[in-house]
Amino acid sequence: xxxxxxxxxxxxxxxxxxxxxxxxxxxxxxxxxxxxxxxxxxxxxxxxxxxxxxxxxxxxxxxxxxxxxxxxxxxxxxxxxxxxxxxxxxxxxxxxxxxxxxxxxxxxxxxxxxxxxxxxxxxxxxxxxxxxxxxxxxxxxxxxxxxxxxxxxxxxxxxxxxxxxxxxxxxxxxxxxxxxxxxxxxxxxxxxxxxxxxxxxxxxxxxxxxxxxxxxxxxxxxxxxxxxxxxxxxxxxxxxxxxxxxxxxxxxxxxxxxxxxx
Amino acid sequence: xxxxxxxxxxxxxxxxxxxxxxxxxxxxxxxxxxxxxxxxxxxxxxxxxxxxxxxxxxxxxxxxxxxxxxxxxxxxxxxxxxxxxxxxxxxxxxxxxxxxxxxxxxxxxxxxxxxxxxxxxxxxxxxxxxxxxxxxxxxxxxxxxxxxxxxxxxxxxxxxxxxxxxxxxxxxxxxxxxxxxxxxxxxxxxxxxxxxxxxxxxxxxxxxxxxxxxxxxxxxxxxxxxxxxxxxxxxxxxxxxxxxxxxxxxx
Ligand SMILES: Nc1ncnc2c1ncn2[C@@H]1O[C@H](COP(=O)(O)OP(=O)(O)OP(=O)(O)O)[C@@H](O)[C@H]1O
Ligand SMILES: [Mg+2]
Numbered sequence: 398x399x400x401x402x403x404x405x406x407x408x409x410x411x412x413x414x415x416x417x418x419x420x421x422x423x424x425x426x427x428x429x430x431x432x433x434x435x436x437x438x439x440x441x442x443x444x445x446x447x448x449x450x451x452x453x454x455x456x457x458x459x460x461x462x463x464x465x466x467x468x469x470x471x472x473x474x475x476x477x478x479x480x481x482x483x484x485x486x487x488x489x490x491x492x493x494x495x496x497x498x499x500x501x502x503x504x505x506x507x508x509x510x511x512x513x514x515x516x517x518x519x520x521x522x523x524x525x526x527x528x529x530x531x532x533x534x535x536x537x538x539x540x541x542x543x544x545x546x547x548x549x550x551x552x553x554x555x556x557x558x559x560x561x562x563x564x565x566x567x568x569x570x571x572x573x574x575x576x577x578x579x580x581x582x583x584x585x586x587x588x589x590x591x592x593x594x595x596x597x598x599x600x601x602x603x604x605x606x607x608x609x610x611x612x613x614x615x616x617x618x619x620x621x622x623x624x625x626x627x628x629x630x631x632x633x634x635x636x637x638x639x640x641x642x643x644x645x646x647x648x649x650x651x652x653x654x655x656x657x658x659x
Numbered sequence: 660x661x662x663x664x665x666x667x668x669x670x671x672x673x674x675x676x677x678x679x680x681x682x683x684x685x686x687x688x689x690x691x692x693x694x695x696x697x698x699x700x701x702x703x704x705x706x707x708x709x710x711x712x713x714x715x716x717x718x719x720x721x722x723x724x725x726x727x728x729x730x731x732x733x734x735x736x737x738x739x740x741x742x743x744x745x746x747x748x749x750x751x752x753x754x755x756x757x758x759x760x761x762x763x764x765x766x767x768x769x770x771x772x773x774x775x776x777x778x779x780x781x782x783x784x785x786x787x788x789x790x791x792x793x794x795x796x797x798x799x800x801x802x803x804x805x806x807x808x809x810x811x812x813x814x815x816x817x818x819x820x821x822x823x824x825x826x827x828x829x830x831x832x833x834x835x836x837x838x839x840x841x842x843x844x845x846x847x848x849x850x851x852x853x854x855x856x857x858x859x860x861x862x863x864x865x866x867x868x869x870x871x872x873x874x875x876x877x878x879x880x881x882x883x884x885x886x887x888x889x890x891x892x893x894x895x896x897x898x899x900x901x902x903x904x905x906x907x908x909x910x
Contacts, residue, residue, distance in 0.1 A: 450813045469813065477810040481828040481906045490824065491814045522906040542814070 399425035400578050401449065401546065406458035407603075408444060418444050419455070420603035429576040433589035435640060436599030442582040443474055445604070446548045449580065462546055468495065470544030472552045474582075476531040478523040484534045485510060485519040491538045509541035510534075512567060514560075529556045536564070540571065547572070547579045553588065562620060565591055573616050586636045590614070591623060598639045608639050693875035698882070701875040710864070715883060717860040721777065722849045725784035726842055732785075733792040733841075734834070740793070741800025757790045762848055766855050777859065780852040787848040792841040799833025831903050839896050846888060 403424045409417040418441040426432050436442050447453040448460055450471050462469070470491065478487045488506040497505070510516050513533040523531050532555045539547060553561040569592055572579050583589055589596045589612075596610045613628055623629050677695070684694040693701075705711035740746045765786050769779040803826060811821045853862025861880045868876030 447809075452809050452813055469815075471810070471813040473806075473810065473813075475806065477806050479807060479825065479828070482824075483906075490811075490816075494814045494816050494820065524907065538814075 400428040400430070400463055401426035401580070402459075402461045403449075404459050406445075406448065406455050406460060408441070408448065408453065408455045408457070415602070417456075417603040419448075420605050422458070422604065422606055424597060424606065424609075426578060426580065428578055429572075431572055431579045431581070431592055431594045433593035433596045434580065434582045434599060435584070435586065435589055435596060435636065436604060437601050437640070438584075440599050440602045441604035442599060443550055446471070446550055446580065446582060449546070450548055467545035468542055470539035470542050470547045472536050472539040472547075472549040474550040474554075476523070476528075476535040478531055478534055478538075480523050483520050483522055484515060484526065484530075484537075487523070487534055488537045488541050491542045495542050505541050505543075506537075509537035512540065512571075513537045513564065529560065532556065533560075533564070540568075543575060544577060547577050549579065549581045551582055551584065554584070561588075566619065568592065569618070586633055586640075589636070590629065590632060591618065591620060596636065598636065610636060610639075690872045690874050693878055697875045698878045701873070701879040702883075705876075705879065711883070714859065714861050714864050714880075715887070717777075718849060718853065718862065718884070719887070721780045721784065721853065721860055722842070722845045725781045725788060725849065726838075726845050728781070728785050729788050729792050729841055729845070730838065733789055733837075734796055737793040737796025737837075738800050738830075741797040747797075754790050754794070757786060762787055762851060763855075766852050769852075770856060775856050775858050779856050780849060780858070780860070783852045784845050784848045788841045788845045791844055792837040795833050795837025795840070796830065799830040799837075802833070803829045832900075835896070835900050835903065839892075842891060843888070846884060850884065 401424075403422055406419055406422040407417055408419040422445065424432075434442050434445065444453060448455050449462060450469055478484075479490065482490065485506055488509050489502050492502040492505055507516070507519070510519050513536055515530060515533055515537065518526060518530060523534070526534065532552065536549075536552050539549070539552075553564060556564065565588060571577075579592075581589070581592060593612055596612060598607045598610065599605070600607045610632070612632070614623065614626065681695055684692050686692070689697055702711070705714075736750075740750050762783070765783045766779075769783050773779040773782060807825050807829070808821060811825050816824070849860070850862035850865070853860035854866045855862075857863050857866060861884060865877055865880050868874075868880065
């Protein structure tokens with residue numbers, strides 16, 4: 398039984414003359430599955446997450462998430478913190494909407510900040526935090542509510558390599574522990590292979606699903622075990638191949654333009 | 660170090676001003692350029708006769724009730740205009756009119772239609788100060804970050820939470836800035852209207868004082884208003900603003 402069911406989803410923004418953003422996307426995601434979405438920039442990945450979060454009503458197709466009353470945590474591409482709230486109070490914002498008691502809210506916010514290594518910065522305002530720290534606060538806000546569905550839009554992009562790999566492993570153990578269903582948008586093939594059960598590769602805009610790749614590694618994985626696995630380089634290369642033609646297709650006309658002008 | 664010297668520098672510039680006043684008053688007769696002591700005695704005499712309290716009270720009443728009306732009308736109107744193209748287009752001519760019409764003309768019209776009374780003074784002040792406040796609210800409403808509203812919706816925040824936790828805090832600095840400018844304008848216009856309408860208030864006292872060549876009185880009333888303006892600025896706006904915008908400071 399699938400938890401997230403996307404059927405024939407197409408979307409076109411009202412005034413946008415660039416044509417549709419999503420075109421006939423059909424995908425189902427099982428409960429507690431981890432799906433990574435890879436695709437070229439501007440193809441419609443964030444739009445897809447917005448549709449799932451109920452922020453955008455698609456022009457065509459249907460989306461159902463659980464029984465419709467599930468708790469969704471959304472880590473946006475930008476931190477989207479309330480500037481007038483401290484880091485702690487920003488994490489509490491998500492929790493407050495769940496109807497948890499005040500003491501539970503405080504406790505879980507503190508634990509989430511601990512998880513992203515920001516406990517000692519809890520009382521700072523966003524403009525006193527670095528970009529990476531702000532993104533970690535946003536991550537904590539999403540994780541703190543223990544969501545049934547966790548949507549993440551390149552949550553680690555603004556982080557340094559060390560923090561990124563630490564948080565990737567934390568996230569891995571967290572989602573394995575709980576039965577959160579996770580959809581992660583990323584540009585990073587290695588990240589997708591480290592975290593996901595399946596990788597969805599999207600085409601250039603209008604985004605269609607180009608391919609869905611099953612990731613054969615078990616739940617007990619780490620960067621080390623991946624590197625040791627002989628299927629890893631193969632998968633990496635094939636994902637890279639899946640993404641590449643679109644990149645050259647996008648670069649093609651503009652390169653022709655340059656030569657024509659020269 | 661700067662912290663120590665700043666009050667000193669401000670005190671020095673105040674002393675220089677007092678010195679220049681004293682110096683100037685040495686060269687002119689009291690009814691042209693009154694000395695510090697004669698302004699002070701004008702003040703103590705006005706206080707002891709009860710005129711000072713009464714007239715300052717009238718002016719405060721005029722200014723603050725106009726300011727209150729402006730806040731009451733300007734906040735909802737500003738929000739509506741900030742959010743709706745239609746409201747913006749419908750209100751444009753009115754706003755331009757209110758912004759550009761000379762205050763003297765407003766006073767003349769008020770005298771004809773309302774008469775020489777308190778209502779006329781308050782009406783003129785409202786008409787002159789409204790746009791300053793409203794345009795600031797419009798700006799604040801436009802500056803609301805839609806991404807934050809979207810974030811709140813994604814976390815299932817209800818309308819009232821969005822209003823309280825996202826919209827209001829975003830608009831507050833604009834409301835404050837608008838209120839401050841508006842109050843500055845309201846003082847000026849109230850005094851001017853009192854001067855011309857001539858019923859009550861500090862403006863009216865100034866017009867009588869000038870007719871009697873009581874220049875000390877003019878100085879005294881003027882300085883009284885300066886004192887109140889500073890009181891509102893430092894006693895109310897600065898602390899409130901510092902509190903409400905504490906998140907913008909870096910430490
Ligand atoms: N509100 C909007 N109105 C009109 N067009 C939009 C809107 N939001 C996004 N778009 C367009 O839709 C397309 C897809 O945007 P989206 O943000 O979903 O891309 P993305 O795949 O997340 O890209 P990236 O990887 O760079 O974040 C883009 O071409 C963008 O210009
Ligand atoms: Mg995006």
